Amino acid sequence: MRLETERLIFRRWEESDAEDLFKYASDPDVGPAAGWPAHKSVEESRDVIKNVLNGKEGYAICLREDNKAIGTIELKLKGHTYLTDRDDECELGYWIGKPFWGQGMMPEAVKEMLRHAFEDCGMQKVWIGYYAGNEKSKRVQEKCGFRYQWTSENVDVPLLHEKRNECISLMTREDWLSDNKLK
Numbered sequence: 001m002r003l004e005t006e007r008l009i010f011r012r013w014e015e016s017d018a019e020d021l022f023k024y025a026s027d028p029d030v031g032p033a034a035g036w037p038a039h040k041s042v043e044e045s046r047d048v049i050k051n052v053l054n055g056k057e058g059y060a061i062c063l064r065e066d067n068k069a070i071g072t073i074e075l076k077l078k079g080h081t082y083l084t085d086r087d088d089e090c091e092l093g094y095w096i097g098k099p100f101w102g103q104g105m106m107p108e109a110v111k112e113m114l115r116h117a118f119e120d121c122g123m124q125k126v127w128i129g130y131y132a133g134n135e136k137s138k139r140v141q142e143k144c145g146f147r148y149q150w151t152s153e154n155v156d157v158p159l160l161h162e163k164r165n166e167c168i169s170l171m172t173r174e175d176w177l178s179d180n181k182l183k
């Protein structure tokens with residue numbers, strides 16, 4: 001299945017993406033905001049490609065012009081999110097390399113993933129979170145039409161050995177259909 005937008009293509013991560021992943025994931029402004037430490041070596045990035053970015057609905061976000069990976073987007077399915085234990089609900093997670101911030105690329109990617117979640121995967125609800133203080137991610141979620149639900153306090157961030165408050169929002173199938181005027 002080909003997932004694409006005007007500027008982006010989503011595809012599976014490949015081990016040969018390790019150097020591109022390291023380029024963006026070694027930036028301390030990227031991972032820690034999403035709950036994981038900056039990568040320290042290309043080897044670590046390769047390991048993450050093999051063992052972390054291999055979720056069933058996980059994709060490398062690539063520039064259409066050269067197919068190079070610049071970020072990641074994933075529907076975290078049952079068993080991989082604490083927000084639901086249902087087959088027809090999932091959590092959306094994402095990040096993109098700093099050189100690409102501020103161009104509306106993540107909202108563009110999120111809109112396509114929502115279409116994929118509801119149309120192709122039959123989801124009824126897509127949950128999403130950001131750690132309190134992450135205004136950039138908050139803006140992406142607002143711009144994409146997610147509705148704020150609650151703030152979970154002192155959520156474990158295991159890879160960083162700390163606890164944070166996490167603001168949780170939701171897009172239901174009904175919200176998505178009415179936003180896209182397909183009802």
Ligand SMILES: CC(C)(COP(=O)(O)OP(=O)(O)OC[C@H]1O[C@@H](n2cnc3c(N)ncnc32)[C@H](O)[C@@H]1OP(=O)(O)O)[C@@H](O)C(=O)NCCC(=O)NCCS
Nearest residue numbers: 030033034094095096101102103104105106130136137139
């Ligand atoms: C959050 C993130 C995905 C946003 O992606 P993006 O493609 O830049 O999204 P947008 O272009 O829509 O910008 C979103 C907001 O970021 C802010 N922003 C954009 N570029 C910025 C920059 N260079 N520096 C600081 N803030 C910036 C703006 O407030 C913008 O909102 P606005 O459109 O209302 O002005 C990206 O910043 C990122 O990957 N951050 C690190 C990892 C992370 O936080 N992941 C999410 C975990 S929940």
